[in-house]
Amino acid sequence: MAAAQRIVIENCAIATVDADDTEYASGHVVLAGSRIESLGAGKAPEGLENVVRRIDASGHLVTPGLINTHHHFYQWITRGLATDHNLFDWLVALYPVWARIDEPMVRAAAQGSLAMMARGGVTTAMDHHYVFPRGSGDLSGAIIGAARDMGVRFTLARGSMDRGEKDGGLPPDFAVETLDGALAATEETVRQHHDSSFDSMTQVAVAPCSPFSVSTELMRDGAQLARRLGVRLHTHGSETVEEEKFCHELFGMGPTDYFESTGWLGEDVWMAHCVHMNDSDIAAFARTRTGVAHCPSSNARLAAGIARVPDMLAAGVPVGLGVDGTASNESGELHTELRNALLINRLGAHKEAALNARQALRLGTYGGAQVLGRAAETGSLEPGKLADLVLWKLDTLAHASIADPVTALVFGAAAPVTASFVDGRQIVEDGRLLTADEDALARSTRDEAQRLARIAAQG
Numbered sequence: 516m517a518a519a520q521r522i523v524i525e526n527c528a529i530a531t532v533d534a535d536d537t538e539y540a541s542g543h544v545v546l547a548g549s550r551i552e553s554l555g556a557g558k559a560p561e562g563l564e565n566v567v568r569r570i571d572a573s574g575h576l577v578t579p580g581l582i583n584t585h586h587h588f589y590q591w592i593t594r595g596l597a598t599d600h601n602l603f604d605w606l607v608a609l610y611p612v613w614a615r616i617d618e619p620m621v622r623a624a625a626q627g628s629l630a631m632m633a634r635g636g637v638t639t640a641m642d643h644h645y646v647f648p649r650g651s652g653d654l655s656g657a658i659i660g661a662a663r664d665m666g667v668r669f670t671l672a673r674g675s676m677d678r679g680e681k682d683g684g685l686p687p688d689f690a691v692e693t694l695d696g697a698l699a700a701t702e703e704t705v706r707q708h709h710d711s712s713f714d715s716m717t718q719v720a721v722a723p724c725s726p727f728s729v730s731t732e733l734m735r736d737g738a739q740l741a742r743r744l745g746v747r748l749h750t751h752g753s754e755t756v757e758e759e760k761f762c763h764e765l766f767g768m769g770p771t772d773y774f775e776s777t778g779w780l781g782e783d784v785w786m787a788h789c790v791h792m793n794d795s796d797i798a799a800f801a802r803t804r805t806g807v808a809h810c811p812s813s814n815a816r817l818a819a820g821i822a823r824v825p826d827m828l829a830a831g832v833p834v835g836l837g838v839d840g841t842a843s844n845e846s847g848e849l850h851t852e853l854r855n856a857l858l859i860n861r862l863g864a865h866k867e868a869a870l871n872a873r874q875a876l877r878l879g880t881y882g883g884a885q886v887l888g889r890a891a892e893t894g895s896l897e898p899g900k901l902a903d904l905v906l907w908k909l910d911t912l913a914h915a916s917i918a919d920p921v922t923a924l925v926f927g928a929a930a931p932v933t934a935s936f937v938d939g940r941q942i943v944e945d946g947r948l949l950t951a952d953e954d955a956l957a958r959s960t961r962d963e964a965q966r967l968a969r970i971a972a973q974g
Contacts, residue, residue, distance in 0.1 A: 519548035527572035574910030580638025582883025585808035585837025614690035618652030625661035645674025672722035738778035752786035813839030835883030
């Protein structure tokens with residue numbers, strides 16, 4: 516790092532989210548190229564060479580960048596629909612619309628989704644994309660390109676569905692793939708785009724959609740494919756009581772036992788939602804180190820229930836936070852999920868002891884890195900880790916009277932992002948993106964949403 520250009524951030528509160536939850540009331544962080552070189556209390560060391568920028572971060576809290584562990588970018592252009600539906604009714608209402616998406620729509624939706632997260636402190640994002648209508652173009656390439664242009668670290672969970680309406684599934688038949696087609700396209704996406712290096716900006720996971728839209732063969736063969744290629748696995752799990760009933764009726768077992776029977780429990784797997792989990796389910800996830808993407812706002816929006824996050828954490832289950840698709844979480848922001856995770860979980864059995872502010876921050880940072888398999892590289896502020904971090908402004912009217920900065924960030928209003936760095940590169944300044952024109956994105960997403968609505972209305 517001796518020859519690397521350095522950025523010095525000083526006079527800030529720091530929450531490292533390391534193993535000891537180390538914090539500094541007033542400290543410094545030194546970035547050298549794409550890595551964190553040093554951090555600690557007080558001013559940065561004297562005599563640093565190649566310092567190209569010094570940031571006086573008085574009034575700010577510095578944290579690791581937020582990490583989103585579950586999303587569906589394409590839904591950005593179907594926000595505000597079916598707002599009073601549960602999950603299954605919502606899917607029935609929206610699948611006929613989603614089945615008409617194409618490459619320009621998906622590109623615009625990905626840009627909108629990424630922009631909203633990035634300007635709110637997300638430095639690592641993921642997208643679970645599973646709708647591939649015939650003739651719709653290179654959807655995976657469009658999503659990955661949007662993330663690259665935005666400057667956000669990214670995991671594409673290349674999804675798939677092979678259970679259409681004729682087989683008892685919810686999606687229209689022309690919006691699902693064949694078993695062989697889905698596996699071949701997923702493998703090709705991994706081979707084209709997955710980068711397993713320490714400082715990788717793009718990774719790919721194998722991600723059949725859910726038990727009720729995917730055949731057992733695709734689940735089982737998808738798990739085998741992922742392990743042959745050395746990538747992670749992702750799907751929806753135990754989201755609703757209807758899903759649990761479906762699994763018992765079709766497979767003669769609950770979702771967790773079904774997942775285990777198809778090879779879908781393990782430290783290389785993470786599931787979205789996991790709302791309806793009993794003690795044995797949680798024990799199975801803990802025993803196998805299977806991860807969970809907790810999506811509190813979406814779970815509330817679809818009336819799915821309250822996930823047992825405190826019990827999962829106590830058992831040793833890796834848990835991160837997810838926005839989920841913006842057709843079930845219209846705000847599309849992850850930093851608001853810190854607060855929502857804390858508040859919603861206090862409505863459950865553990866009440867005020869469910870989660871505290873620092874546990875919520877850990878879910879959104881280090882927990883997310885664990886779930887995505889990147890805890891060695893990001894998710895906490897430590898020397899040698901990637902320079903992915905956020906400066907939250909906490910000296911305005913919204914937060915200045917809250918003495919503890921982590922409490923201010925989690926319990927208070929959504930804090931402004933003064934600066935966000937990914938790989939040592941600044942992508943947000945004073946709440947605005949440096950890597951995209953937000954006004955142009957607003958126009959393009961509106962236009963594509965209207966075009967999709969017209970096409971869907973024509974049937």
